[in-house]
Amino acid sequence: MENNNLYPSTEKGLVSIVIPIYGNFDTRRTILTVESVMAQKKVNIEIVVSEQGNFPKLKYKIPKEVKYVFTRHTSSQKLSDFNPGLIRNLAIILSSGEFVYTNDADVLFIDENFLANGVKLLEKDPSLILHRPPMRRLPLDNFEEFWNLFNERGIRH
Numbered sequence: 001m002e003n004n005n006l007y008p009s010t011e012k013g014l015v016s017i018v019i020p021i022y023g024n025f026d027t028r029r030t031i032l033t034v035e036s037v038m039a040q041k042k043v044n045i046e047i048v049v050s051e052q053g054n055f056p057k058l059k060y061k062i063p064k065e066v067k068y069v070f071t072r073h074t075s076s077q078k079l080s081d082f083n084p085g086l087i088r089n090l091a092i093i094l095s096s097g098e099f100v101y102t103n104d105a106d107v108l109f110i111d112e113n114f115l116a117n118g119v120k121l122l123e124k125d126p127s128l129i130l131h132r133p134p135m136r137r138l139p140l141d142n143f144e145e146f147w148n149l150f151n152e153r154g155i156r157h
Contacts, residue, residue, distance in 0.1 A: 008096040015045050015115050016097030020088040021105040022052040022073065027061055028147055029106040034062055035155040036108040042116035049105075050091035052083065067094055108155075 017037050021030050030049065037047055048067040051058050056070040069090055092100055099119060111117075118130050 008094065010098055011044075011046075011096045012098050013044055013119070014097040015043055015099045015101060015119060016092075016095030017045060017047050017115075018088055018091040018095060018100060018102045019047065019049045019105050020052075020084050020091060020102075021049065021058065022084060022087060024053075025105060026143070027057050029143070030058060031061060032147075032150055032155065033103065033105055033108060034066060035150075037103070038063070039112055039155050040109060040115045041112045043113075043119060045115065046095060046097055048091040048095050050087040050094075052087045067091075069094055 019030065019033060019037075021027075034047060034049065037045065046067065047065075048069070049058060049062055050069045050071070052071045052073050054073060056068075059068055059070065062068060069087075071087055071090060088102055092102075099122065101115065101118070109115075121128055121130065
């Protein structure tokens with residue numbers, strides 16, 4: 001693919017994990033999601049967080065090595081919703097990975113080798129379509145307890 005300077009060049013073997021977030025979403029859940037992605041082993045990753053809202057809430061809360069893009073939400077009578085497809089696609093455009101994995105902002109990886117295993121499968125058979133793995137969605141009802149445990153023990157405990 002030719003690079004016309006609008007898009008980053010593709011890096012072989014790199015996995016770009018795209019995490020869209022919009023609206024009044026709890027940024028702490030996104031921080032946990034980013035931490036779980038950063039804990040992936042045996043794989044070269046890049047994380048791209050794309051946020052849509054009235055003002056950037058995550059920009060200074062995520063690690064500096066995470067790519068970040070913000071899009072201001074403007075509502076109109078014709079479109080009053082946020083556009084998750086738009087912000088996901090903006091993040092994909094900014095990604096440099098040979099492989100792209102889109103992840104919700106409230107989903108943690110359970111298996112620290114999930115992405116590495118997926119890359120191995122795709123390298124053997126590029127026609128494969130991979131589905132979401134077993135994962136943990138961060139529930140709202142006991143989130144405070146989970147957040148406190150994370151701050152005390154880290155992402156793996």
